[in-house]
Amino acid sequence: MFSVWKPWLTAVGLMLMTACTATNESAVLRDPAPEPPRVSEGDDACGASRLQDRVGWEFDAAMGATLSEESGAEALRVMRPGEAHTLDYRAERLNVHLDERGRITALECG
Secondary structure (H helix, E strand, O other): OHHHHHHHHHHHHHHHHHHHHHHHHHHHOOOOOOOOOOOOOOOOOOOHHHHHHHOOOEOOHHHHHHHHHHHOOOEEEEEOOOOOOOOOOOOOEEEEEEOOOOEEEEEEEO
C-alpha cells in the first residue's frame, strides 16, 4: 500500500520545499543598510589635537575642567576601562580615555 502513495508523497514534498524556498527568497530581499558617517582625520571639532601632550598625565576633576576649557569642546566624556559607553559619534565631544590607574591614554573627538 505504501508503494501506491510513494510517488504522491514525493511530489507533495517537492512542492512544499519549492514553496518554502520561494517564500524565503522574497523575505531576504531588502534595501542595503546606509553607509555610516565618515569622519576625516583632519576634522578636529573638539580640539583634541591641541591636547595630545596630556596623554600619560593623571586625570582628576581639575584636569577635566582644564581639558574642556583648552579644547573648546562642547562636551567632555571620560571613558574608564570596563565602563559602558554609547556608540553615538559627536564631533564636538572630547573623549578622554583612561587606564586602570587613572592616567590619560588617548584624547579624541567623538
